[in-house]
Amino acid sequence: MDIELYHRNTSAKAIYDILINDEKFKTLNDEFIVDISFKMETSCQNACIDKALNRNIPIFWDSVFFVEQYSNILYTLMSNMDTGSDINDNNCVDDRYVVDRLYGHCVISKLFKNAIYNVDRLCETLNLIDVNKIGYYNSEKLNPYINSSYIDNIKIREKQKINEKTSIMYKCPQCKMRNTKFRKIQTASMDEGDTLFITCQVCHYEWRCYG
Numbered sequence: 001m002d003i004e005l006y007h008r009n010t011s012a013k014a015i016y017d018i019l020i021n022d023e024k025f026k027t028l029n030d031e032f033i034v035d036i037s038f039k040m041e042t043s044c045q046n047a048c049i050d051k052a053l054n055r056n057i058p059i060f061w062d063s064v065f066f067v068e069q070y071s072n073i074l075y076t077l078m079s080n081m082d083t084g085s086d087i088n089d090n091n092c093v094d095d096r097y098v099v100d101r102l103y104g105h106c107v108i109s110k111l112f113k114n115a116i117y118n119v120d121r122l123c124e125t126l127n128l129i130d131v132n133k134i135g136y137y138n139s140e141k142l143n144p145y146i147n148s149s150y151i152d153n154i155k156i157r158e159k160q161k162i163n164e165k166t167s168i169m170y171k172c173p174q175c176k177m178r179n180t181k182f183r184k185i186q187t188a189s190m191d192e193g194d195t196l197f198i199t200c201q202v203c204h205y206e207w208r209c210y211g
Contacts, residue, residue, distance in 0.1 A: 004061040011074050012041040018082050024103045028110075036106055039131045044073045047135035073135055080142040097143050104128045172200035173207060 016037040019025040025033055048070040049059055057065045079085045081102065083095045105128040112119050123130060129137070164183040171178050179201045184194040196209040 002061075007061060007067065007070065008041055008045065011044065011070075012037045014074070014078060015040050015081075018078060018099075022083070022099055022103075024100070025106075028106065032106075032110065036131055040077070040134050041074075043132055043135035044070065044077060045135070048073055050136075076139055076142070077134060077137070080139060097145060098129065101127065101129045102131065102134070105130055166201070170198050172203065172205055174205040175200060175203040177202045 016034060019033050019037060020030070048066065051057070051069055051073075052059050052066055055069075057063065057069065060066060080098045083099060104126060105123050108123055108126075108128065109119055109131075112122070120130065129142070134142075164181055166179075166181045168178040168180070170180045170182065172180065177200060180198050181201055182196055182198040184196055197206060198209065199206045
């Protein structure tokens with residue numbers, strides 16, 4: 001299997017795994033979900049190619065920059081779509097916002113497949129997510145409610161002073177050495193304890209301790 005096929009099939013499978021485990025998508029035909037998964041991956045690939053053209057990035061699957069950009073697009077999509085992702089888990093708003101809008105588009109497209117209605121316009125009116133264009137959606141467009149909250153938290157944390165120190169207190173789980181540096185960052189809500197990010201200065205392995 002060549003490198004392009006590997007990346008694309010792996011990505012489509014990852015999208016499929018999220019959809020097939022969703023309570024609503026389980027009601028749909030498996031073949032239909034497979035088709036939707038590949039359409040979503042194709043949209044991500046198309047978006048990646050367009051971005052690469054704009055940024056003068058070589059459009060080759062052996063290009064680190066192209067693959068990184070493709071991976072970032074997939075990550076944005078899947079982290080917003082997966083109800084169990086960190087983005088959805090750490091927010092009190094509706095964690096089904098993206099997957100429900102995606103499901104709505106799939107159902108309408110299936111119901112009106114051979115109808116004379118303008119399905120794209122109907123879906124746009126209902127604020128549904130088009131599986132054929134989803135790769136072009138950024139986080140804010142995918143879920144403006146979760147991501148506005150997420151961005152606000154990032155802005156708060158950017159203002160925090162981060163002090164990095166060295167220590168021999170912590171033993172690296174990977175190389176077992178005690179030559180580390182650490183920094184404290186508040187990663188949860190403002191009234192909770194700090195998270196300690198520890199980095200081994202020998203093998204560069206990083207781990208966390210929660211306050």
